[in-house]
Amino acid sequence: MAKILIAEDDRLVAGMLKDLLELDQHTVELAHNGRDALDLVCSFPYDLLILDLGLPEMEGTEVLNRYRGRGGKLPVLILSGRNDVNHKIEGLDLGADDYMTKPYDVRELNARIRSLLRRQFVADVVSNVLKVGHLEMDTARCEVLKSGEKLKLLPTEYALLEFFMRNRGRVFSASELLERIWKSDSDASENAVRTYITRLRKKIDEEGKASLITSVYGLGYKMEEVDNR
Ligand code: CA
Numbered sequence: 001m002a003k004i005l006i007a008e009d010d011r012l013v014a015g016m017l018k019d020l021l022e023l024d025q026h027t028v029e030l031a032h033n034g035r036d037a038l039d040l041v042c043s044f045p046y047d048l049l050i051l052d053l054g055l056p057e058m059e060g061t062e063v064l065n066r067y068r069g070r071g072g073k074l075p076v077l078i079l080s081g082r083n084d085v086n087h088k089i090e091g092l093d094l095g096a097d098d099y100m101t102k103p104y105d106v107r108e109l110n111a112r113i114r115s116l117l118r119r120q121f122v123a124d125v126v127s128n129v130l131k132v133g134h135l136e137m138d139t140a141r142c143e144v145l146k147s148g149e150k151l152k153l154l155p156t157e158y159a160l161l162e163f164f165m166r167n168r169g170r171v172f173s174a175s176e177l178l179e180r181i182w183k184s185d186s187d188a189s190e191n192a193v194r195t196y197i198t199r200l201r202k203k204i205d206e207e208g209k210a211s212l213i214t215s216v217y218g219l220g221y222k223m224e225e226v227d228n229r
Contacts (some may be wrong), residue, residue, distance in 0.1 A: 001025045001159045002047035003180065007037035007063065008049075008079075009055050013102070017050070017079075020106060021113070025142050025158060027183060034058025041067055044184045046074055048116055051096070053080040053087065061094055068095040075116040079104065130165040133212055133226035135204055136164055146204060156181065157200045164213060164223035172186050173220035197221060 004026050008014035011032065018028045029046075031037035034055035038186055041063075049067075053060035064076060073097075078091045079132050085099035089097050097119075098112050128140040136145040142158065144151040154159065159181050163172075172180070174190035182188045195214060205211045 001027065001162045003027045003045065003046045004050060004113075004171065005029050005031060005037065005041055005044075005046045006050045007034065007041075007055060007060065008050070008052045009033060013052075020022065020110075024110070025155060027181070029183060029185075032056075034060060034063045038063045038066055040102075040184070040189045041072065041074065042070060045179055048113065049074050049076045050113075051078050053078060053082055053091070060089060060133075064091070065092045065127075075119065076115060077112065079094060079109075123147055130162070130166050130216040132168055132223060134163075134206060135165070137162060143202075147206070151203055153200075153203060156196060157203065159203065160196055160200055164221075169225040171216045171219050171222040176220065 001024075004021055006014055006017055006021075008017065008030065009032050014030050014032070018030060018187055021028045025064060029040065031040050035057040036060060037049075037051070037055065040046075043071070051060045051064060060078065060080070064078075067074075067076075076096045078096045078099045079102060080087065080091070080099070081102045088099045097116055100109060100112060102167075108187055128138055130139065132139040134147045137143070138145075139162065144158070144161065146154060160177065163177070174193040177193045178188060178190055182192075200212045202215075210224075212226070213221055215221055
C-alpha cells in the first residue's frame with residue numbers, strides 16, 4: 001500500500017487510474033492542474049507521483065523541474081500522451097524515474113509502479129512477503145496470516161499494518177501516521193488513529209502476549225523487530 005498522487009487533467013483518465021490503483025489498496029489523491037499538483041506534492045508525504053505532461057496552469061515538466069529544484073525526492077512516473085523521444089529524454093533529464101505513454105497497458109503500468117515503490121520502501125526486494133513475529137503479509141495478494149490463519153482486516157487497518165511492517169523498529173507519532181496513511185483531505189483525527197491501533201492490536205496480537213505494536217511514551221508507536229528464526 002502506498003500513498004500516490006495522480007496529476008492528470010483528464011478527469012476520466014484520472015478516475016480510471018485512481019480506481020485501478022485503489023484495487024491494489026493504494027491511497028490515491030488527484031490533482032487536476034499543475035499548480036495544485038506542485039502544492040500537494042510539496043506539502044504532503046506521498047510515496048509516488050504519477051504526472052501527466054499536458055496540464056493546465058503549469059506544464060508537467062515545470063512541475064517536475066520545480067519539485068526537484070526544491071529538493072523533492074519522490075519517485076515520479078510520467079504518464080503522457082506525448083510519445084516522441086525528445087519528450088521522454090526531457091522528462092528523464094528533469095528527474096523523472098520512469099516514463100510511460102498513453103494509452104498504457106494496465107499490467108505494464110502496475111509492474112512499473114510496483115518497481116518504483118519497491119525502490120521507495122525499505123522492503124524486501126526479492127519477495128512480496130513481509131514477516132514480523134507470528135504475522136506474515138503477502139503484499140501482492142493483500143493477505144495477512146496470523147500464525148498461519150488468515151486475518152480479516154479493513155482497508156485502513158491493512159494499510160496501517162503494512163506501514164508498520166515495512167518500517168519496523170521506527171517510531172511514528174499519531175499525527176505522522178495520520179499524514180502517511182489517511183488522505184490529506186480526510187476528517188480523521190489523531191484519536192481515530194489511536195482507535196485504529198487499538199482495533200488492529202486486537203486482531204493481530206496473540207492472547208496473553210505483548211503487542212507487536214508498542215506505545216513509546218510521549219512519542220508514538222512502533223512495530224517491534226522480532227527475530228523470525
Ligand atoms: Ca493532459
